[in-house]
Amino acid sequence: MTQSHGPLGRAVPRADARRLVAGAGCYVDDISTPGALHVAFVRSTYAHAAILSIETAAAARMPGVIRVVCATDLERICKPMQVAMPALDMPTTSAQFPLAFDEVCWQGAPVAAIAAHSRAQAEDAAEHVLVEYDELPAVVDAEQAMKPDSPQAVCSRHSNIALDRTFGTNNGAASFAAAATVVEQRIVFDRQTGVSLESRGIIASFSPLSGELTVHMSHQSPFQMREVFSDLLGLPNHKVRVLCPDVGGAFGLKLHAYPEELAVAAIAVLLGRTIRFQADRLESFLSDTHAREAVGVARLALDSAGRFLAIDVEALSGLGAYQAYPRGSVGEGLHMAQMVGAPYQFNHFRARLRAVHQNKSPTGAYRGVGQPLACTLTETLVDRAARTIGMDPAELRRRNYLSAERGSHTTPAGLEMSAVSLHACLETLLAMMQYEDLRREQQRLREQQIYRGIGMASFIELTAVGAAVYGANQIAVPAQEGCSVRLEPSGTVLCHSSATDQGQGVRTGIAQIVAQTLGIEPTDVTVRAGDTASSPVGGGAWASRGIAIGGQAALLAAEDLRGKILELGARVLETPAERIDIAGGTLRSTTTARTLSFAELANLAYFRQHQLPAGGCPELSATRHYVSQGFPYLTANGMQGCLVEVDIETGMIEVLRLWVVHDCGRVVNPLLVDEQIRGGVAQGIGGVLYEHCEYSEGGQLSNGTLADYLVPMAGELPDIEVAHVASVATETSLGAKGVGEAGTIGAGAALWNAVNDALAALGAAMEQQPFSPDRVLRALATAERARKSAAVAAATNIGPVNV
Amino acid sequence: MSQASKSSVDVAFVVNGSAISEQVAPRITLVDFLRQRLGLTGSHVGCEHGVCGACHVRVDGQVLRGCLLLAVQADGAEVQTIEGLSSSGEIVDLQEAFVRRNALQCGFCTPGMLMIAADLLARREVPSREAIREALSGNYCRCTGYQSIVDAIEEVARARHGLAA
């Protein structure tokens, strides 16, 4: 990088925030399409049933209705979605059609679609489509789904088990046998979902004349969706254009292809017109991918000095009826199993993951993808070990962290680890928390029956995932990011990036990188993204890749453009390129002190080539791509702290304070990085304190509104104190790692440990989220009964002993 | 019955200072009417059951959920949306603070947040952070974790009363 000061590292506000605070954003539902048809879906009311008949005549006659569409109408137009991951030797999943043919496998699965002049008319008609179901046995609980006698979630499958995989090489049996202490920890995560405030939406227009399909949709990966529509609708992919306007939050759930969006695109092709669909909130709860449903059991062997010897993990991940297309749903389970113990040094590791199908909606990516589960299982296990051997949890961590000097290596679990800064993060966190004072105050309050808990959690984070994951499984997902830059006649720079922005501020970060490289202000750089017709081919947004990979591509493109500017400048200023300075958008010859502004240079290049000295037509644009090679991902790391107070009379938990110390390598924009962390922490806290998709045993989701599915609001969170430890990533010249998922990965674990630290004084512990008041009270009641029966047992022993 | 019941009703009201008069079906909510009939898409629809606050509009000076008021009920009222508050300059300091402190990320909740913030600052001298969080307790944001929004509102409240940030 040329200058040390300059826009890189500055808290630059986001350019597109100006539009959004004026209500001038453009989300999919804001786009006006006169004459378009609106779609409403008829959804399965059963978790598992055969469809005997669908009666659509009455609905078809209702006012405003143009077409009632069933599976058979789309059969010739649209292939089913079917996830295949050969590199994991996982059998191809069952075919999932946009509308169910003869079997529905979860409550809410789309069965028919009504296309009408208004959404209200479509919903009126949907109520008059009569579907006759024959209820089939359903399996809802993941542990039940594993059993051989369990009903099949999808009739055509012979087993619900989609994946049964083991990680780690040497078995730790010897270490467990020789260990001074062995501790075991079990955690259960109910299902959650991303609840982006803007629901999923799509507008699909198909022109029979040109054979072109144009799709506006609220999505994270436009190029992936272009491949999906082209493949499944049988259209050449140069005839498919996907545009992602402003997106109202995504968090992973807008990374997948959904049956509803596929049906809308297919109906556009069927009717040759514009069709639009905006999911309502109940539909979002029923059809957005869910996540986190898992059971984890981990065992840890320690020697007498408290050093970790071996870790053994059993992990179960609930997938739902199908897998999310095209990336599959096993990422959560894979990360959960393989990343247990990631921050720590130990010798033996074994983890077995089983991922099972069940009669619920498919699960998919949600911020952190399994890493919050691995972190929670690990950190609750470490706290339990500290309590068992009577060592302070901070000290036990200090003894067992991977050391910074270790540098990049492969862990016993098979993770490719680069240098970590866990000890630095720990010391910074303890200082921020004033840990010793907190412990003293906790003890003082405990004497007054006020139960506070202090929790901490360390985490490793796989960011900026490279090509190995999807390419190897022949899944058409671009793993690189691209950036094209062009010097404009106004002297500013126009930039097209493949990295998409759902609010993370990636476009601003890229503007800073380009501005720094070209010696101009970020306000002089315009960054556009999210349109497969103009953006370079690239992945979009997932696994915290925006700045780490998209930013690196921008850096390379800007450096190329700088070279071309200097080359033309040298010809015009008749000064060798190396003797020309660039600052403030102006070239200055250090020998002749002549100057040339970017605007003058551009006007010469574009409009007055006749005045240029010989040397060929000037080039003032550049396009570069970047993909991480030689390492599958960039490992970032960090720690979180949490202070809670538990009201043991009502079971209510108040989160008093939250701290985060994070190392995401070079910080391009501290404002955007800290806000990404705070937003992530809020989702992590919600994920343990409040959120779960409640299912009856019959597989009916029973909390499908924002009044019943609880998310943290402004009144439920304290301020979040954020600090950084910056070790620059050596893998890229930019040196930035990902940060988007850091907050979510560690917050739930820190809260879990804080609550169990408070309850430990009463012998209680939480094993399953969410920590609703009645579950806290049940844990306290169980502990009370155990204390009483122990007391009774102790009392009866005294009698005969002194005979 | 003195009035014949109607399936389509004439409504006339003022939106962001300009008078409109339309025929509308009673079932159309005010937020859908503003968005689809008048193209004022700054008010957003997040839940359609009155919980998330993204659809806040000001009706006769009161901030209401635009999804819980029928368009026909706005007859004769003075309606203001985020577009109106923005062009009138009434909330320019709040908008500046939101941008400067990154008190928004995806921006979907932001119009609703700005509406309730303007209402809070109009009613109270300098609200405490606790009072700000209380006022925002009915506005759902999934991106920011709320702190930057509280910071921005607190900063503007203090600035409007000549206090240092």
Added chain:
Amino acid sequence: MELVGQVDLNATPEVIWAALFDPSVLQGCFPGCKSVERKSESEYSAVLQVKVGPLNAGFNGVITLTDPEYLSAVTLAGTLNGAGAGFARGTARITLQRRDLVTELSYSADLRLGGKLAAVGDRLFGTAVKRNIADFFASFAAFVDADRKDTASCLASL
């Protein structure tokens, strides 16, 4: 959702058994029931308007009386579909036990809600539906308890 209960009826099993198989009695006793028509010996089609606070939805469906043991037990089952609201499916095993002066009717009912009815929170409807079942058996008891009054006037008084 299970619900178990029992009620003492001042009537003979014969009277009770006849009432159970009489569609007009079922219609009179189930809250919000608009019509019950016999379709076969043991099958009826029913139309209900269920009104509980915010919920006010129309249901239609099939009620069956199956595996009868004359004068001692029968299973009352129903699948009711609401236009947009979803469905309610339930079965209740009803048993009659002759005591000296009265007949004890006991029921164990299992009920499941589906679709939107289930999805928008059992905070509202879980309790409401249990109450509807309890009301049915209470009004059924009131009906058969009437001291030999003719059936029509009883129904009017419900």
Added chain:
Amino acid sequence: MKPSAFEYLRPNSLIEAAAMLEEAGDGAQILAGGQSLVPTLSLRLSSPTLLIDINRVADSAPLEHCDGVVRCGARIRHVELERSTMVRQHAPLLALAMPHVAHPAIRNRGTPCGSIALADPAAEIPACALALNADIVLQNSGGRRTVPAEKYFIGLYETARLSTEVVVELRFPAARSSDRFGFAELSRRRGDFAIVGIAAAAQLEDNCIRSLRLVIFGCEPIPRVSAAAHAMVQGREIGELPIEEIADAVAAELDPMENAQGDAAAKRRQAYAMAKRVMAQLNEREV
């Protein structure tokens, strides 16, 4: 999630509204604040054929204190009670309860009369009406009748109001200077439905309790005055109340609904905690 179609009427008086209600029969519903009604229309849980909008009627009583009563007419919004110094002085229990009613934007439009008409088990205003034994004035096409709160709540969403009647006014007895009030509510998040709440009004005579109406709401189908609490405090010095025993008695008396919010044991323990907090408020709360 769009409502199904319905027709719309905007009567000029409450009398006219009642007449319309009676004439239209079963498919008609009154639209006041709409903060509970409109979501159920959008969710298509109910599809009335006619909405009768009473937001422009001329004969709705003002929010005022006269002849020892605090009157609250059909068009009065929650926010008006929340910000009224008259209410804080003459009906302090309502002033204590208002901040717990949903969220600011809902309170700007929702109405106390509407809350009484719906009688949601978790609603604050019905519990306060019962604690103060307010009078509920019902308008039908023929005229008005008044039902005391004690006789108004019957079952889950079932009240003394006939389907042809409109709740047009609430009349809360004004507080005497010696009265004491307490309010506490447990909900997961601010503004959420109450899991369990208690609204209490105590009448004292030279520092002894003459009567205590301690109302539990949220976990039973209807708000209910605790007989146990009244029995245990009657005639006792306000300073020497056995707060924990009273709270135990209140919890033991409870027959809570079991739902997603918790089982009976949890709700009894939570009711115990809320009762203790309210009794403590009665102790130190000087009106």
